[in-house]
Amino acid sequence: MFKIGDFSRLAQVSTRMLRHYDQLGLLVPGHVDQWTGYRYYTIDQLPRLHRLIALKELGFSLEQVAQLLREDEIPLEQLHGMLRMRQAELEQEVRAGQFRLAEVESRLQQIESAGKPSAYEVLVRSVAAQPVASVRQVVPHVSQMDYFCRALYEQLYNNLRALGVNPSGPEITIYHAEEYTEVDLEVEMAVAIDGSVAADSPSSNGITFWTLPSADLCAALIYEGAFADIQPAILELLRWVGTHDHVPAGPLRELHLSGPAHVAGHPVESAVVELQLPVAASKR
Numbered sequence: 001m002f003k004i005g006d007f008s009r010l011a012q013v014s015t016r017m018l019r020h021y022d023q024l025g026l027l028v029p030g031h032v033d034q035w036t037g038y039r040y041y042t043i044d045q046l047p048r049l050h051r052l053i054a055l056k057e058l059g060f061s062l063e064q065v066a067q068l069l070r071e072d073e074i075p076l077e078q079l080h081g082m083l084r085m086r087q088a089e090l091e092q093e094v095r096a097g098q099f100r101l102a103e104v105e106s107r108l109q110q111i112e113s114a115g116k117p118s119a120y121e122v123l124v125r126s127v128a129a130q131p132v133a134s135v136r137q138v139v140p141h142v143s144q145m146d147y148f149c150r151a152l153y154e155q156l157y158n159n160l161r162a163l164g165v166n167p168s169g170p171e172i173t174i175y176h177a178e179e180y181t182e183v184d185l186e187v188e189m190a191v192a193i194d195g196s197v198a199a200d201s202p203s204s205n206g207i208t209f210w211t212l213p214s215a216d217l218c219a220a221l222i223y224e225g226a227f228a229d230i231q232p233a234i235l236e237l238l239r240w241v242g243t244h245d246h247v248p249a250g251p252l253r254e255l256h257l258s259g260p261a262h263v264a265g266h267p268v269e270s271a272v273v274e275l276q277l278p279v280a281a282s283k284r
Helices: 004-011 015-023 043-057 062-071 076-112 142-163 195-200 231-243
Strands: 039-041 123-127 130-141 171-176 183-192 208-212 215-225 246-248 252-256 271-281
Touching (some): 004 015, 004 043, 015 039, 043 062, 043 076, 123 271, 130 142, 130 195, 142 183, 215 231, 231 246, 231 271
Antiparallel strands (some): 123 215, 130 208, 252 271
């Protein structure tokens, strides 16, 4: 038997909530001292408490929880699956919140840097055509970009190994969008390959072999840092293009010069990235 305070620590539930569950008949103490009124719980009551809290986390009211516990309507396997789904939803909410925070920070930096020299040097140069192997995917929301980047590059590398094809250059993430959007982003994860390989290899295993076209004019800058903090650099490149009377003439390219964006399934802490945007003179 455990006193309510000890049981509270074991279960990581406040004594106030344990008393509340007792009053509602959801979790009655194993024993109540008739002289002192002290509540005592048994270790066998922990599974019921965990089940109770899990049902609450899934959004059931306490009345519904009471009925489900009484009738044991949800098998443990189903409850486990429901909690996994809820876990995924919460993780997505956290990622979306982190993206919003990064976006606000980026906009603040743009406001604070107005009228100040840019932290980046933007160059305009020509870019040669590059044979690549790639996979293309629509990402539901921009906050999920890291997950899809990792998964798609992993798929690309695995399939290239199966085909006996070795990359000859850096990863190139290509953002296909004619306007800014945060949902349904069409992106392409590519790696540079030898031109003869691309010519001899038909598309297979979900991989497309093609040539990224050349660009006579391409605005480019070098970013160094974490991928999660790259948005200010992208905004600066776009600002430069607009203020120098140019317009985008192709998709934004992100070249991972320092190596793969992910190592052992985790994003690298610091990377060297070249951002490239084909441009043309504005016709205004």
